[in-house]
Amino acid sequence: MKILNLNINGVIHTKAVPATMTLLDFLREEVGLTGTKNGCDSGECGCCTVMIDSKPMLSCIMLALEAERCDITTIEGIANGNDLHPVQEAMVEKGAIQCGYCTPAMVINGVHLLENNDNPSETQVKECISATVCRCTGYNSIEKAMHSAASKMRKARHG
Amino acid sequence: MAKAPDFGYKIIGKPVPLIDSRAKVMGQALYTDDIRLHNPLIIKILRSPHPSANIISLDTNDALNLDGVKGVLTGADFKNTFGVLTISKDEPAIARDVVRYEGEPVAAVAAETEDIAIKALALIKVEYELTEGVYDSKKALKPTEHPLHPELGKENNLHKNVVQEFGDMERGFADADVVVEKRFRFASINHAFTEPHATQVEIDNQGNITVYSATQVPHYLHMAMAEVLEIPQHNIRIVKPHLGGGFGGKSDPFPHEMIAAKFALDLGRNTRLKFSREEVFFSHHGRHQTDLTMKLGFSKDKGITALGLNTLIDGGAYGSFGIVTTYYNGVLLQGPYKVPNFRFHVDRLYTNKPMCGAMRGHGGVNPRFASEVLLDMACAETGLDPAETRLSMIHKENTLTTNEYRVTSVGLRSGLTEAIKRTNWHEKHGKLPFGKGIGVACGFFISGSALPIHWNKLPASTVRITIDHDAGVTVYSGATDIGQGSDTMLAQMAAEVLGQPLENIKVISADTRTTPVDLGSYSSRVTFMAGNASRNAAIRMRRLLVEAACELLEMIPPNYDRPDKPDNFFRQGGRKPDFEQGFLGPNPDYADGFIFEDGLIRSEKHNASVTFLEAVEKALEFEGILQTSGTYRAPKMGGKFKGSGAGLSPSYSFTAFIVEVTVDPETGFIKVDKATCAHDCGMPLNPLAVNGQIEGCIHMGLGQALMEEMVYDNGATQNPSFLEYKIPSAFEQPEVDIVPCYSDDSEGPFGAKEAGEGILAPIIPAIANAVYDAVGIRLTQLPMRPDRVLSALEREKKRGEKS
Numbered sequence: 001m002k003i004l005n006l007n008i009n010g011v012i013h014t015k016a017v018p019a020t021m022t023l024l025d026f027l028r029e030e031v032g033l034t035g036t037k038n039g040c041d042s043g044e045c046g047c048c049t050v051m052i053d054s055k056p057m058l059s060c061i062m063l064a065l066e067a068e069r070c071d072i073t074t075i076e077g078i079a080n081g082n083d084l085h086p087v088q089e090a091m092v093e094k095g096a097i098q099c100g101y102c103t104p105a106m107v108i109n110g111v112h113l114l115e116n117n118d119n120p121s122e123t124q125v126k127e128c129i130s131a132t133v134c135r136c137t138g139y140n141s142i143e144k145a146m147h148s149a150a151s152k153m154r155k156a157r158h159g
Numbered sequence: 160m161a162k163a164p165d166f167g168y169k170i171i172g173k174p175v176p177l178i179d180s181r182a183k184v185m186g187q188a189l190y191t192d193d194i195r196l197h198n199p200l201i202i203k204i205l206r207s208p209h210p211s212a213n214i215i216s217l218d219t220n221d222a223l224n225l226d227g228v229k230g231v232l233t234g235a236d237f238k239n240t241f242g243v244l245t246i247s248k249d250e251p252a253i254a255r256d257v258v259r260y261e262g263e264p265v266a267a268v269a270a271e272t273e274d275i276a277i278k279a280l281a282l283i284k285v286e287y288e289l290t291e292g293v294y295d296s297k298k299a300l301k302p303t304e305h306p307l308h309p310e311l312g313k314e315n316n317l318h319k320n321v322v323q324e325f326g327d328m329e330r331g332f333a334d335a336d337v338v339v340e341k342r343f344r345f346a347s348i349n350h351a352f353t354e355p356h357a358t359q360v361e362i363d364n365q366g367n368i369t370v371y372s373a374t375q376v377p378h379y380l381h382m383a384m385a386e387v388l389e390i391p392q393h394n395i396r397i398v399k400p401h402l403g404g405g406f407g408g409k410s411d412p413f414p415h416e417m418i419a420a421k422f423a424l425d426l427g428r429n430t431r432l433k434f435s436r437e438e439v440f441f442s443h444h445g446r447h448q449t450d451l452t453m454k455l456g457f458s459k460d461k462g463i464t465a466l467g468l469n470t471l472i473d474g475g476a477y478g479s480f481g482i483v484t485t486y487y488n489g490v491l492l493q494g495p496y497k498v499p500n501f502r503f504h505v506d507r508l509y510t511n512k513p514m515c516g517a518m519r520g521h522g523g524v525n526p527r528f529a530s531e532v533l534l535d536m537a538c539a540e541t542g543l544d545p546a547e548t549r550l551s552m553i554h555k556e557n558t559l560t561t562n563e564y565r566v567t568s569v570g571l572r573s574g575l576t577e578a579i580k581r582t583n584w585h586e587k588h589g590k591l592p593f594g595k596g597i598g599v600a601c602g603f604f605i606s607g608s609a610l611p612i613h614w615n616k617l618p619a620s621t622v623r624i625t626i627d628h629d630a631g632v633t634v635y636s637g638a639t640d641i642g643q644g645s646d647t648m649l650a651q652m653a654a655e656v657l658g659q660p661l662e663n664i665k666v667i668s669a670d671t672r673t674t675p676v677d678l679g680s681y682s683s684r685v686t687f688m689a690g691n692a693s694r695n696a697a698i699r700m701r702r703l704l705v706e707a708a709c710e711l712l713e714m715i716p717p718n719y720d721r722p723d724k725p726d727n728f729f730r731q732g733g734r735k736p737d738f739e740q741g742f743l744g745p746n747p748d749y750a751d752g753f754i755f756e757d758g759l760i761r762s763e764k765h766n767a768s769v770t771f772l773e774a775v776e777k778a779l780e781f782e783g784i785l786q787t788s789g790t791y792r793a794p795k796m797g798g799k800f801k802g803s804g805a806g807l808s809p810s811y812s813f814t815a816f817i818v819e820v821t822v823d824p825e826t827g828f829i830k831v832d833k834a835t836c837a838h839d840c841g842m843p844l845n846p847l848a849v850n851g852q853i854e855g856c857i858h859m860g861l862g863q864a865l866m867e868e869m870v871y872d873n874g875a876t877q878n879p880s881f882l883e884y885k886i887p888s889a890f891e892q893p894e895v896d897i898v899p900c901y902s903d904d905s906e907g908p909f910g911a912k913e914a915g916e917g918i919l920a921p922i923i924p925a926i927a928n929a930v931y932d933a934v935g936i937r938l939t940q941l942p943m944r945p946d947r948v949l950s951a952l953e954r955e956k957k958r959g960e961k962s
Contacts, residue, residue, distance in 0.1 A: 034193035035186020037403070039353045040436035044881035047353055075186030084184065092180040095847035098855065099642025100183030101353040101403030107184060129889040133881060135351050135404050136642050138854030139889040 004064055008033065009077030019065060023057075024048045026064035027074060035075035035104050039133065046132035049105035050074050056105075056112045056131065075104035078111060086156070087111050090149035091142070098136035105132040110146050118153040120146070161849040162899040163842060169756070170655045171909045174847035177644040178661065179401065188401040191357040191373045192433045199359065200229055200269040202419050202432035203276040205283050206441060207258040207265050210511040210874025211292030214256055214265065214285060221282035222268060227275035230426050231283070232267045232418060241383040243376065243411040243516075245613055247318070247478030249308055250514075252387055252417035258287070259307050259476035260513050261875050262441025264414050269422040269430060292511035294874045296450060296471040299508035307476060307509040316509040318474050319485045323802060324502040325561045331465025331500030335456030339536045343529045344940045346868030347448040347473065350518055351886050354403020355434040356442065358416045360423035368423050369396045369672075373403070375410040375641050376679035379612065381671045383412035384420055392671075395420070399669035405641040406859070407517035408444050410681045411479050440879030443513035444479055445869065446524065447472035449488070453529040456500075457537035462552040465500040466492060468526060472515070474507045479516030480681075481507045486805035487522025492530055493560040493806070494603030495571065495813050496552040501561055511874040517681055519859060520919040523604060525941075531600035531924030532937065544588070545928065546579050546599045546817070553601070553813065556902075563798035564807060567905055568912070571601070571813035574837025574900030581898060582817045582835050588932060594822050596933025600925035601815045604917025605808035606841075606907065607684025609793035618790035619684070621675035622692040624653055624700050626785040630772045632657060632664045634696070637677030638689035639669045643915055644848045645685045649693045651844055652908060656697035657704075658755025659771070675788065683913035686844065687809060688791045690908035691745050695789025698749045703785065705753050707777035708760045711769045717751045745791065745809070745906035794906075810904050812917040813839040816925035818893075822933040824952055827945030829865055831893040831926055837900040838918050842910035852914045854895055860922035861893070862886045866942050 002019045005012050008031060015030045027033045027050070036059060039047035043061035050059045051073035078085050084092070087110040097103050106129065113120055113128040120128070125146045129139055163172030182188040219231040234255030242248040253264045266283050270276035293299045293307070299316035306316050332338055358372040374380050377397040385392040402409070419432045434442070449472050456465035470488050474481045489503030520527075538545040553575070554566045579585070587597045611619060623635040634653050640646040650664040668674055677689050702719060709716040754761045761768035769777075778785055797803040819833040834857050843849040866885050870877040878884045903910040927938050936951040 028193075032195065033186075034189065037190070037354070038192070038433075039355065039403075040881055042436065042880065044436070045353060079185055084181075088184040091184050092176045095174070095176060095851050097177060097180045097183050098644065098851055099353065099402060099404040100179070100188055101190065101642075103183050104186045126889040133351075133353055133886065135353055135406070135859070135886065136855050137851055138856075138858035138895070139892045140854045140895050141851060143889060 002065060004068055006064065006067055006072060007070065008072045009074060017064060021064045022060055023062050023064045023067050024059040027059060033074050033076050037101055037104060039101065047102055047105050049108045049132065051108055051112060054112070056109050075107060078107055085111055086149040086152045087114060087146070090145040090152065094141045094145040094148060096137060096141040096145040102132045102134040106134065106142055110149065114146070114150050114153055118150050118157060120150055161843045161846040161853070161897050163846055164901060168655055168909070169658070170651050170661055171844055172842060175647065175661060175845055176847065177647045178650055178666065179646065190354055190401045190403055191359060191371050194359055194371050194400060196359055196361050196429040196431065199429040199431035200271065200422060200426065201273045201276045202422055202430050203268050203280050204264045204415060204418065205266040205280045206262045207254065208261065209258055209287055209289055210261040211290045212258045212287040213290055214254065214258060215288050216286040217266065218284040219266060222279040225275065225279050225282060227271040228268060228279045229271065229428065230269040230422055232421060236421065237387060237417065239387050239389070241387050241412055242478045243379055243480055243612065244478060244482055247482055250414065250477040252414045260511055262513060263476065264418065267418045269426060292874050294510055294512060294871065296473040296508040296510065299510050300506065307511065317506055318478060318509050319482045319507045321485045321489060321802060322504045323489060323562070326500030328465050328467055328500050328502050332456040334458055334461065334464040336458050337537050337540045338454065338456050339533045339540065340452070340454040341533060341939050342452045345449040345525045346941055347445055347515060348863050348867045349440060349443060349445040349869055349884060350406040350408030351884065352404030352406055352408055355436055355439050356409065356413065356415060357433040358419040360419045360430045362423045362427060362429060366424065367394050367396070368420055369398060370416065370420055371398050371400055372416050373409055374399055375405040375639050375681060377639060377669050377671055378637060378676050378678055380412045380416060382613070384417060387417045388420055388424060396670070396672040399639050402641045405680060406519045407521060407681065410517050410679065411444060413442065436881065437879045440876055440884065441513055443475070443869065444516040446518040447474060447484055447515040449525040451525060451529055453533055455530065455533040455537060457541065459541050459543060463496055463498050466498045466530065467502045468529070470503070470505040470526070472505065472507045473510050473512065475510055475512040475514035477514040479514045480521070481516065483805070484517070484522040486802060488526050490562060490806035491523035491603065492526055493562050493564055494566065494811055495554055495601045497554065498561055512871055513876065520604070520916045521682065524920045524923065527602055527920035528924045528927065528941065531921060532927050535928040535931065536937065546575070546584050546588070549599060549601050550575050563803060564811070565796050567810050568841055568902035569813055570839035570900055570902030571815055571837060574839060574898050575815040577898045578815055578817050578835045578837045581896060584817060591932065594824060594933055596822065596929040596931065597817065597819050598925045598928030598932055599815065599817050600921040600928060601813070602917050602921035604812045604913060605682060605806060606687040606810040606812060606913040607808055608682040609796060609807040609809055610804045611678060617676060618792045620677045620688040620692040621788055621790045622649065622689060622696045623675050623786060623788045624696040626700065626775050628779060630775045632659055634664060634666045634693055635674045636666070636668045636689055636693060637671070637674045638685050639680040641680050643852065644845070645680065645689065647848065648686055648690055648844055652690055652693035653697040656694060656701055656749060683916045686911055686913060687907055690911060691791035692789045694908045695791070696787050697789065698747060699787035699789060700785070701749060701751070703778045703787065704760060704774045705751055707774040708753065708769045711773060711777050712762065712767050714762060714765065746908055746910070809906050810841070810912050812913045814918050814921050816921045818922065818925040818929045820926060820929040820933055822930055822948065824934060827948035827952070829926070829930060829943060829948060831861060833894045833896065834922060835896040835898060836918065837898040838914060839900050839902050840914035841902050841904035841907045841912035843901060844909060844911045849914045850897055853897055853918050856918035857895060857922055858887055858892055860919045861891060863941060864923040864926045864943055868942055
């Protein structure tokens with residue numbers, strides 16, 4: 001067992017866990033943050049994506065101890081209380097959510113893209129979305145949501 | 160964008176986000192494995208590494224003796240087999256003596272931690288005697304001394320054979336100007352939902368269990384589990400939490416559900432089980448591998464004159480929905496066009512592979528590919544335009560098909576006409592440069608199966624609505640939201656009838672203890688059936704509120720027994736509405752002379768009103784509680800011949816696709832550039848959700864068309880992961896143009912029909928027909944991989960050189 005202090009959504013969580021525990025298990029099983037999903041356990045589907053030091057990473061194929069001294073943001077840390085992030089808002093509005101299992105990962109990747117580039121090309125949006133497997137939507141509505149969120153964020157930033 | 164006609168509705172036909180979107184986008188929606196039960200035992204399943212073997216011995220002692228292991232189950236612990244269909248309950252929860260597919264459960268362990276459970280699996284000693292398996296449907300037809308299911312008393316591995324013939328095939332082909340025939344082959348494909356199967360079981364101190372499971376069919380699971388565990392249904396409560404996609408892949412009762420529940424009962428502890436992605440592929444239940452030969456007779460003047468097919472579908476080791484699939488491979492060809500002379504012969508075979516079952520478009524997808532490609536060939540041979548020809552052949556409203564399906568509403572003609580216009584079809588078809596092509600195909604699907612799986616007289620769906628003392632409305636339904644948004648649809652029904660904003664309607668669904676029975680999310684039945692039930696429950700509630708309002712306003716309530724205007728007042732096929740004994744018929748009007756809006760109930764005639772809350776309070780004075788129920792059952796329909804109930808539905812949807820592609824003759828790579836879709840789902844209740852279904856069907860059809868296939872080597876699954884089983888990404892998904900298309904179905908709730916499945920089938924042949932237009936090859940095997948495109952091009956080139 002190893003004692004880990006992980007900074008998740010701005011809160012330090014201290015847990016004694018096996019050194020082999022994945023970050024995904026730490027989040028879901030130790031802390032109870034079940035918004036991050038486990039679709040394949042092997043880094044193929046992308047549903048376990050979280051933000052580590054502002055970069056999207058697959059939490060199912062990284063060890064929890066690798067994330068020490070990092071800022072970890074999960075889907076539970078994206079909205080500001082009840083105020084949705086523009087990406088979340090646009091996903092709801094555009095009908096980009098059906099079963100919702102890939103949604104947290106789509107949001108994390110979208111937030112990462114748009115926080116760094118609020119005027120992304122079609123290809124950049126497609127690349128961002130391609131990080132996660134979605135079986136329900138056909139991706140069209142998610143693309144629309146990303147572009148719509150980008151436009152809102154541009155307006156908010158540049159007036 | 161799907162668009163609804165304006166009938167003056169407030170909620171119906173308006174694009175609304177699914178009511179659980181906000182919870183999902185914030186990571187708050189709880190899926191089965193997100194639920195936290197107190198101190199659960201972790202369940203792991205030991206799976207057979209062999210597709211065909213006898214179990215000689217099974218030693219679980221070392222596993223049981225491991226610290227932290229609480230129990231081990233083997234096949235001997237389960238007496239009863241099960242299956243979703245009462246007529247093929249052939250699957251054991253754990254293999255007993257015989258293993259029929261690679262990955263079949265042979266034992267299961269319950270332990271304090273996952274690590275211990277995994278260690279324990281390695282300590283179970285299984286001695287297998289390998290037996291000769293059968294991995295191919297043709298071989299499965301041959302006589303054998305050792306069929307997979309000797310209990311059926313058959314000499315081969317045939318599970319089900321269906322032959323139906325209508326009209327005069329010989330004459331039909333004689334009447335044809337052209338007869339085309341081809342053999343088509345289809346790989347098995349997987350649903351590839353993102354949430355792996357999961358089940359958790361909570362046990363109370365009286366031995367009752369609550370089973371949280373990722374299932375599309377809580378009711379069927381409830382029944383099967385009671386039988387397998389040999390306890391009454393009332394000791395079991397099935398709850399479906401949020402569900403991460405189904406597409407038919409979670410529409411059977413599963414062995415792991417029985418195992419998790421059995422451990423909970425035996426050990427008196429909560430249990431938790433979740434599949435790895437590999438286990439999802441091993442369990443499979445996907446679309447049947449299919450070998451199909453079809454012959455189509457076509458006349459320039461009369462359209463299709465005859466259609467015949469011989470089909471082998473590879474069912475894998477167990478029955479699942481297979482008997483239905485067998486029928487659907489034939490019967491769903493009875494639309495969207497008239498087929499006067501029709502014969503099909505379908506055999507479903509047992510093989511030593513993971514079983515196949517229901518998958519989106521169930522049974523209708525592969526034959527649709529064949530018929531639409533053959534129709535395209537017939538048009539090419541006779542020089543007719545394939546889009547205009549299809550347009551002229553679509554069923555008319557209120558017709559009976561050759562096999563006596565009652566086709567009521569048809570809205571596709573205007574949709575296809577518009578699609579032809581929008582795509583500039585006539586400027587493009589046959590006129591694009593080599594490598595660019597445009598193709599068309601149409602489809603047809605049921606809006607729910609009219610007949611239940613279990614023969615009983617219960618309604619197909621029942622919904623209960625309550626209103627509490629501060630006017631909060633709750634809809635209780637067994638309907639299973641699997642991500643398609645059925646909860647939202649149920650709420651829309653109640654909101655429209657009761658004049659409430661959508662956010663005032665709470666939905667409690669898919670919980671066998673608190674919600675009335677709905678048969679489940681399969682066969683595109685939920686909108687039509689549960690929708691009607693919700694609407695009818697709301698109409699009954701409306702009556703109670705109107706009566707209360709009249710009491711407050713000192714008015715005489717409407718005469719519900721003898722309405723003034725029988726045509727539009729709670730209309731139900733000429734009968735007077737029966738609120739007390741019977742049920743409201745399908746899609747009744749509810750023009751009762753009152754308007755429910757802005758929190759008021761207003762009499763149209765007298766310009767007097769009370770608030771909704773005042774009416775609720777008054778009604779509560781009479782009743783104590785405010786509660787109504789509504790039901791739906793399909794009318795009596797269908798022919799008087801064996802198997803006439805298969806594919807029988809109260810209404811049918813129609814779809815057309817025009818697809819534009821680019822084919823690279825160097826690489827054989829097909830890129831779908833644009834898909835234009837017209838789908839007649841009756842009234843689009845929620846255009847945003849309809850769009851999502853159309854785009855999702857395009858994705859899934861595209862996958863089957865171009866890349867998806869389960870690969871088996873002598874029964875061994877070769878690609879059980881998302882790296883090896885590729886599904887389309889955002890880069891493959893084409894631009895989508897959704898053409899407004901609707902009809903007003905007389906029985907669908909507010910005129911609605913299905914929008915979830917029928918869309919999938921025609922996109923695939925539309926792609927194939929576009930490929931023909933682009934490079935002149937007819938592809939007859941799915942997926943249309945680049946290597947197959949290249950060999951077809953090579954063959955075509957050689958043929959050209961010869962002639």
